[in-house]
Amino acid sequence: MASDDDDPVRRSWNVATRNHNAHKGDQAARLAAGEELLFEEELALLGDLEGRTLVHLQCNSGQDSLCLARLGARVTGVDLSDEAIAFAQGLSERSGIPATFVRSELVAWMEQTEQRFELAFASYGAVGWLPDISAWARGVARILVPGGRLVYVEFHPLVWSFGDDQRLCRDDYFQREPFIEPVGDYVADSGDALGAIGSQPRGHNDIDAPSWQWTFADVLDALAQAGLVIERVQEYPWSNGCRVNPGLVRLEGTRRWVWPEGVARVPLMFGIRARRPL
Numbered sequence: 116m117a118s119d120d121d122d123p124v125r126r127s128w129n130v131a132t133r134n135h136n137a138h139k140g141d142q143a144a145r146l147a148a149g150e151e152l153l154f155e156e157e158l159a160l161l162g163d164l165e166g167r168t169l170v171h172l173q174c175n176s177g178q179d180s181l182c183l184a185r186l187g188a189r190v191t192g193v194d195l196s197d198e199a200i201a202f203a204q205g206l207s208e209r210s211g212i213p214a215t216f217v218r219s220e221l222v223a224w225m226e227q228t229e230q231r232f233e234l235a236f237a238s239y240g241a242v243g244w245l246p247d248i249s250a251w252a253r254g255v256a257r258i259l260v261p262g263g264r265l266v267y268v269e270f271h272p273l274v275w276s277f278g279d280d281q282r283l284c285r286d287d288y289f290q291r292e293p294f295i296e297p298v299g300d301y302v303a304d305s306g307d308a309l310g311a312i313g314s315q316p317r318g319h320n321d322i323d324a325p326s327w328q329w330t331f332a333d334v335l336d337a338l339a340q341a342g343l344v345i346e347r348v349q350e351y352p353w354s355n356g357c358r359v360n361p362g363l364v365r366l367e368g369t370r371r372w373v374w375p376e377g378v379a380r381v382p383l384m385f386g387i388r389a390r391r392p393l
Contacts, residue, residue: 119220124244125195127324131298132176132198134318138302138311143209146181152310153182154355154370157238160266160347160388164188169234170258172221173241177203178310181212183236190214191232193224195244222247225254232258238268239357242334243326246293252337259391265343267389271350271382272330274359286328293325305358308370331385343389350382359383 119125136142146152165187171180174192176199184190192214194200200218207214217224222245235255245251255265278285286294297320302309304317329337339345353371354363363372363383374380 119195119223122195122220123322123324124326125197125220127298127320127322128196128244129198130320130322131300131318132196132202134300134320135302136176136202137318138315140312142178142310143206146178146185146206146210146212149185151182152178154268156349156351156355156384156386157236157266157268160268160349160386161234161236164234167234168232169236170230170232172235172237172255173244174203174216175199177206177214177216179238180214180216181207181210184212184214188234191230192216193219193221195220221245222250222254225251225258228258230258231260231263233260233263235259235263235265236267237265239270239355241267241269242329243272244324246325246327248327248329248333248337249340252341252343255338256341256343256391261391261393263391264346265338265387265389267334268355268384268386269334270354270357270359271385272328272333273381274354274383275328277360277362279361288328288330290328293327295323295325297322298324301357301359304361305356305372308358308365308372309356334385334387338387338389342392344392345387345389347386347388349386351384351386352380352382354383 167188169188171192174180174194180190180192200216203216276288300317353373358372364375366373
């Protein structure tokens with residue numbers, strides 16, 4: 116496997132991971148006490164997890180991975196970031212929730228691993244950090260057992276075209292050149308909707324990293340071309356946890372963000388379930 120030591124995505128996410136977790140207090144104690152971080156959208160698409168083998172693609176710091184394990188799945192999490200995997204391993208040990216975590220560039224790992232899974236799960240800021248969505252989809256198909264399923268819940272790519280005043284004026288939906296900027300401190304921006312404790316300053320990150328604008332059609336087509344059967348496609352008029360645009364407001368009593376009253380609704384997230392044929 117080629118070295119990815121100098122990968123700017125890896126380096127920027129290492130900084131961002133430290134920034135994000137600095138806001139969240141004792142996460143292990145809260146997970147051990149039963150705190151639920153998963154949202155109903157992904158749970159509905161995943162179904163019963165008891166005894167199922169599940170790989171969490173781009174698992175970040177492992178919080179959602181451990182929630183999946185607590186529901187009975189046998190979880191393996193994979194992420195590019197050294198800081199994220201080290202944190203996830205520590206979180207598993209301190210919370211007493213077992214899971215396996217692997218530090219690797221995702222597509223390279225999927226191309227080489229001999230493991231196969233009944234479920235693959237990805238969510239919230241995943242494939243935008245990958246330069247080749249077709250390779251991602253082929254990798255997903257490769258690591259699923261026949262009849263295995265991918266569940267992918269993601270911010271709708273339309274979100275990134277909005278300016279701060281809710282107008283479609285900032286970026287080209289069909290842009291193919293990567294965006295170059297540091298991974299931001301979206302946990303500070305989102306507050307307790309993403310588990311932040313109290314009000315703290317945003318963490319600093321000056322390491323630029325590329326990200327890519329994959330359209331909704333890009334995602335669906337890549338999965339179909341990889342031989343997966345699309346079973347369910349959903350769109351949602353809210354954003355779970357993350358305040359993906361400063362114009363969004365908190366939906367009272369929830370961890371969701373929506374456009375203010377009077378602003379026309381458009382999809383802010385999508386959900387996909389796809390199956391590898393028998």
